[in-house]
Amino acid sequence: MSKPNTDGDTTVNQTERPLGLPKWAAALLPILLLALIAGGFFATAPFASLDNGGAPLPDVSVTHTTLPSEETVVLHVTNNGPDEVTISQVLVAEAYWDFDVQGAGGDNTLAPRESAQVVIPYHWNPGWDLEVALLLSDGATVHHTIIAPSQSPGLTTDLLVTMAVIGLFVGVIPVALGMLWFPFLQSMSDRWLHAILAFSAGILAFLAIDAGFEAFELGEQVPGAFEGPALVALGIIGALLAVQAVSAWRQGRAEAGDARAQSGLWVAYLVALGIGLHNLAEGLAIGSSFALGRVSLGAFLVIGFMLHNVTEGPAVVAPVARGERPNVLHFVGLGFIAGAPVILGGWLGSLAFSPTLGAFFLAVGVGAILQVIWELREMVSRNGRVGSALNLVTFLVGLVVMYVTDLFVAL
DSSP: OOOEEEETTEEEETTTSGGGSOHHHHHHHHHHHHHHHHHHHHHHOTTGGGOOOOOOOOOEEEEEEEEEETTEEEEEEEEOSSSOEEEEEEEETTEEEOOEEESSTTSSEEOTTOEEEEEEEOOOOTTSOEEEEEEETTSOEEEEEEOSOOOOOOSOHHHHHHHHHHHIIIIIHHHHHHHTTHHHHHTSOHHHHHHHHHHHHHHHHHHHHHHHHHHHHHHTTSOGGGOHHHHHHHHHHHHHHHHHHHHHHHHHHHHTTOHHHHSHHHHHHHHHHHHHHHHHHHHHHHHHHHHTTOHHHHHHHHHHHHHHHHTHHHHHHGGGSSSSOOOHHHHHHHHHHHHTHHHHHHHHHHHHOOHHHHHHHHHHHHHHHHHHHHHHHHHHHTSSOTTOHHHHHHHHHHHHHHHHHHHHHHO
């Protein structure tokens, strides 16, 4: 509520002139005062008496390794500390070796939060673990072990085509096969359809749990400067709020009488989006395994993810099993959104894998999936009881099915 006061002969409204100042000046006043206080703090250096002269320890991490040939080792390093560091020597198998630092301004010094590649001309043996150490100018040592090294594929047309084909077989085709259950879902009663929606929620819940653990595990490999756990938390919360904002916009349109916004097709697209973000992370895992030369691991991931993703098809189409059957183009779109991100993830993982990127994508997928689970709950609650015995059992079955199929990935 505004409170009028007087300024001379003129009546002034406090909402128009806060603190007697123009609005723009009132908005800038706290920022100006904060700048003055911060400047005064640094100028007076109140902690100078506590400084014992000790220098902070350097913090350099090796994020990952690529092996472009059997004559070259490339370490991807990041300086996480507040001070610049200089790489003075490199040891390979406890012997000093030549090296070249690329991407650090033409020298061996890394500024704070700067990343670079340490290229070492060294003949390594496939399958034989390799010990590498970086000696910094202050005497600190950074150790890294390359386990069972094998050559990394480079950026080639064959690689891009291979990743695209793998993405089709891992993402698009399994999801499309699962969507063929749509006619069967249409023949179900409301009670059993709600059970299928609960089953879908169970599938999504497992994906969120699985991806959440992987995100925090991968977050431990993120260079300290990027705050891995905080990055994962930001990805989860940010994606959750972003998808919820879209959902709230849709709900507003539905309440305004927009028939399209009231249909289950909207929820189906959200389910496909959540699954697609998760499958993007699957593509990253496959692509990075090939990029790191772990081809056998990539092959197992392909087989496991194919079995895993078939169960995602009914989760995508269950929300549209009631009402008018959507156009076939919608089915194509749903399958594409849910499955095609595996292709994109494969390209990103094989060409530019980094733990930071992987952890963030996984976190975004978790946030989106959590919001979609809430949407499914709302959908069931419109004309049914969410916590019925049948729904709870099928939710559990969804968790168990995904756990079992996930074993094909882990084994």
